[in-house]
Amino acid sequence: MARRGTEAFPDLGAHCDEPDCNQLDFLPFDCDGCGKVFCAAHRTYRDHRCAKAADQGRTVVVCPDCGDAIERLVPGQDEREILAAHALSRRCDPAKKRKPRCPAQRCKEQLTFSNTQHCKGCGRKVCLKHRFPADHDCAASARAAAGAAAARRAGGECGRGAREEGSGGWALPASIRSLKIF
Incomplete structure (x- = not known):
């Protein structure tokens, strides 16, 4: 001891x-x-x-096709034998290994649980780099932005109309104009 x-x-x-x-x-x-x-x-x-x-530890072999971990039941068993038995068991599904990718143009980022953002405008899942609607060409936000701009123009809220006619400056609310700072 x-x-x-x-x-x-x-x-x-x-x-x-x-x-x-x-x-x-x-x-x-x-x-x-x-x-x-x-x-x-x-x-x-x-x-x-x-x-x-008594237990020399559990070891596993990772399948390169599907990513499954196969436990080595017999110590010293060859890795190729284990992978061949796994392929013959029909549990090997290569489609399971592929992770979805970001749908933004020219983005190759794989979407996982920690880097995925769900867009509320178009409903697509995108990576964190493209989480803003303008970054992933969100169709819903483009229509909403165009509609809001048209409504502002029709209502006269354009930047030229916000100026006061005689002063040359921007119009301020009455509460801010009467504010006195000591």
Whole structure:
């Protein structure tokens, strides 16, 4: 069993149980196989040659076509064998790996849950770079903007009509004109 800490701080850290190391480590690792304490250099089963490691860890192989993770059931099993069995099982669907892309022109950004924005005008899902209606050629916002501009022109709210005739300046509301600043 590892000796714990120093004389001044007996609860702080532990010495590595590897016979050649015996380093005082302030963040030691407990092995779940043999129950000994090790430093960062000897924390894995292989590094301290753990004889009681019942579970050497679960490993998976990632299918390059569909992106599925296939667990390696037999230790030392060849990766090609696992992928061949996966392809024959008919669970491999390459269409599942493709993520949707941003519909904006010349944008190649893949849409994920963290970078997707839903446009309220046209209802399309776009990337964050094209989240504004003008950036992704939103048809609904273009029609709304054109209609609003036409309504302003018809109502006389044009910039030329907002000037006062005699003063040469812009018209201010009466409450701001009467404001006194000390």
